[in-house]
Structure formats: C-alpha cells, structure tokens
Amino acid sequence: xxxxxxxxxxxxxxxxxxxxxxxxxxxxxxxxxxxxxxxxxxxxxxxxxxxxxxxxxxxxxxxxxxxxxxxxxxxxxxxxxxxxxxxxxxxxxxxxxxxxxxxxxxxxxxxxxxxxxxxxxxxxxxxxxxxxxxxxxxxxxxxxxxxxxxxxxxxxxxxxxxxxxxxxxxxxxxxxxxxxxxxxxxxxxxx
Amino acid sequence: xxxxxxxxxxxxxxxxxxxxxxxxxxxxxxxxxxxxxxxxxxxxxxxxxxxxxxxxxxxxxxxxxxxxxxxxxxxxxxxxxxxxxxxxxxxxxxxxxxxxxxxxxxxxxxx
Numbered sequence: 267x268x269x270x271x272x273x274x275x276x277x278x279x280x281x282x283x284x285x286x287x288x289x290x291x292x293x294x295x296x297x298x299x300x301x302x303x304x305x306x307x308x309x310x311x312x313x314x315x316x317x318x319x320x321x322x323x324x325x326x327x328x329x330x331x332x333x334x335x336x337x338x339x340x341x342x343x344x345x346x347x348x349x350x351x352x353x354x355x356x357x358x359x360x361x362x363x364x365x366x367x368x369x370x371x372x373x374x375x376x377x378x379x380x381x382x383x384x385x386x387x388x389x390x391x392x393x394x395x396x397x398x399x400x401x402x403x404x405x406x407x408x409x410x411x412x413x414x415x416x417x418x419x420x421x422x423x424x425x426x427x428x429x430x431x432x433x434x435x436x437x438x439x440x441x442x443x444x445x446x447x448x449x450x451x452x453x454x455x456x457x
Numbered sequence: 458x459x460x461x462x463x464x465x466x467x468x469x470x471x472x473x474x475x476x477x478x479x480x481x482x483x484x485x486x487x488x489x490x491x492x493x494x495x496x497x498x499x500x501x502x503x504x505x506x507x508x509x510x511x512x513x514x515x516x517x518x519x520x521x522x523x524x525x526x527x528x529x530x531x532x533x534x535x536x537x538x539x540x541x542x543x544x545x546x547x548x549x550x551x552x553x554x555x556x557x558x559x560x561x562x563x564x565x566x567x568x
Contacts, residue, residue, distance in 0.1 A: 282499075284492045291488040299482045314487070321491045322498075391475060413472035414479075441468050448466045 271337045279329050287328075291321050294341055297415075300391075301342070304414065305349060305406050307399030308392045316352060320345040335424060339417070343425045346407055353403055397447045404428070405440035412437050 269277075269286075271293070277286035298320065302313035323344050324331075331340055398406050407426060411417040412433075417425070422433045521527075 284495060287495070288488045288492050291491050292484055295484060295487050296482040297479075299487075300479055318487070318491055318494075322494060325491075325495055388480060390478070391480065394471070394475060413469065414476055416476075445466050445468055448468075448471075 272333060275328060275331060275333075275337070278325070287321075287325055290337075294338060295321075297338070298341055298345060301410060301415070302345060302349070304391070304395045304398060304410050305403070306395075308395035312352070316345060316348050319348050323348065335421070339421055339425050342411065342415075343427075346426060349407075350403055397444060400447055401440050401443050405436050405443065408433055408436035409440040409444065 269289070271290065274286040274290050277283040278290070295317065299313055299317045302316050303310060306312045306316070320341060324341055327344070331337070398409065401409070404426065408422055411422045411425060412419070419430055419433045419437075423430045426433070428436075
C-alpha cells in the first residue's frame with residue numbers, strides 16, 4: 267500500500283527522510299512540470315528548472331506545511347511565486363540589455379527544433395502554451411488552474427494570494443484574450 | 458490546432474481536451490537530481506556553517522584590531538550620556554518602526 271502524502275511529509279519533517287521526499291517528488295513531478303511548461307510557453311528547460319527549484323524550496327519549508335490546503339496547491343503556490351520572480355528578473359535583464367524572455371524561448375526552440383518536430387502528438391499542448399504566453403503571468407496561472415487543473419476560485423485565490431474578485435476578473439479577461447489570440451491564429455492558418 | 462471549423466472557439470472544451478490528453482512526464486532522473494542537490498546542501502550542516510562564520514568573524518575582528526586605532530576611537534566615546542524624555546521617545550519610536558518593518562518583511566516574504 268502506498269503511504270499517504272501526510273505520512274511522507276511527516277517522515278521528511280521528523281526523520282529528514284530523503285527517500286520519502288523522493289517519493290513525493292515522483293508523485294507530483296509530472297503535473298507540476300506539465301503546468302510549468304504551459305505557463306512558460308512550453309520552454310522545457312525553464313519549466314524543469316523552476317520545478318526543481320520548487321521542490322527544493324518545498325523541502326526546506328515543509329515543516330511549515332500545515333495540511334490545511336492540498337499538498338499540490340501548496341506546491342503550485344511555491345511554483346507560482348518562483349515563476350513570478352523569474353519573470354521579474356528576466357524583465358530587469360531585458361531593461362539592462364540582456365536576452366528577453368521571448369528571445370530566450372525562441373533561442374531554446376531553435377536549438378531544440380528536431381525535438382519539437384519529433385513530438386507531433388504534443389503539438390496541441392505546445393500550441394496552446396505558446397498562445398497563453400501572450401497573456402499576463404497572472405492570467406495564465408488563473409486560467410491554467412481553473413480550466414486545466416479544475417481548481418475552485420477559492421483555491422486559486424489561496425494559491426495566488428489574491429482576492430476572489432480578482433481571480434474572477436483574471437479568468438474572464440484571460441479567456442477573452444486567449445479566444446482573441448486563437449481566433450487570430452486560426453484565421454492566419456486559414457488564409 | 459486546425460480542428461475547429463467554426464469561428465467561435467470554445468475555450469472550455471479545448472482545455473478539456475488538453476486535460477484528457479495531458480502527457481505523463483517520465484521521471485528520467487528528475488527526483489534523483491533533486492535528492493542529490495538536497496544531500497549536497499545537507500553536507501554543510503548548521504554547526505559547520507556556524508563554525509565557519511565564527512572563524513571568519515574572529516579573523517575579521519583580529520584584523521580590525523591590528524589595523525585600526527582602537528584606543529583612539531575608544532577615547533572618542535563619551536564618558537557619560539544624558540537621556541532626556543525626548544531621546545527616550547525617539548528611541549522607542551525607532552524601535553517600534555524597526556519592529557513593524559521586520560514584521561512586514563516577514564509577513565510579505567511568502568513562499
């Protein structure tokens with residue numbers, strides 16, 4: 267029988283068990299890495315780096331996890347804050363003349379062109395991630411959590427530390443922007 | 458993504474499709490890399506860290522003592538101070554401000 271998340275968390279906190287933590291990582295790495303790919307315009311390297319950082323930060327803060335929210339929500343909260351600070355740093359770098367986030371991403375896509383072509387089945391996921399990349403980070407996160415992860419608005423509000431009303435606005439505006447984006451893209455495809 | 462033929466794109470059904478076809482990311486050493494990094498971090502234990510900090514502080518103090526005119530600086534210190542009610546209020550106010558700033562910093566430094 268698989269131990270519960272709470273049992274694994276207790277083992278990490280009380281016995282500093284790396285095995286228990288590795289088990290938690292194995293359980294949550296796939297959805298977290300996927301979500302981060304969706305939120306970073308399918309930049310696999312960046313998403314994996316952020317996921318790794320998320321788990322390392324989660325390990326050091328695990329004793330503060332009170333079990334009030336789901337472990338996955340807690341992880342998303344850490345990942346979201348890391349992602350925001352990554353993009354903040356990237357924007358600052360952009361101002362000081364470094365590579366922009368989008369340039370970094372297109373450079374990454376150029377370097378990984380063969381891989382992109384060989385994974386046709388992932389095209390839909392990748393396309394949507396790239397369309398979502400034109401929304402703000404907050405809209406992306408709110409839309410992803412709401413429509414893909416099916417989180418409640420209260421859960422999203424807790425994860426993103428924003429009021430419930432703001433969550434609703436982000437989702438409504440995000441959907442409208444994405445719809446517009448996809449319509450433009452589709453009309454571009456048809457012409 | 459050229460499956461849609463009508464002009465109105467249904468975002469909800471698009472996400473439902475993504476949800477149903479979400480790829481399972483293979484671990485491929487991802488969890489191992491994290492555990493290795495955690496072990497490397499743990500190697501520098503709290504006591505080692507404290508010992509290194511104390512050692513360098515001691516070296517710094519010795520260097521400061523050797524290079525700075527400590528006796529002359531000590532002579533500059535006033536031999537007595539007069540505490541007025543105003544200076545006590547200023548001190549108390551500054552302490553309260555510092556506590557508020559520390560609380561705010563800790564409260565906003567969310568993970």
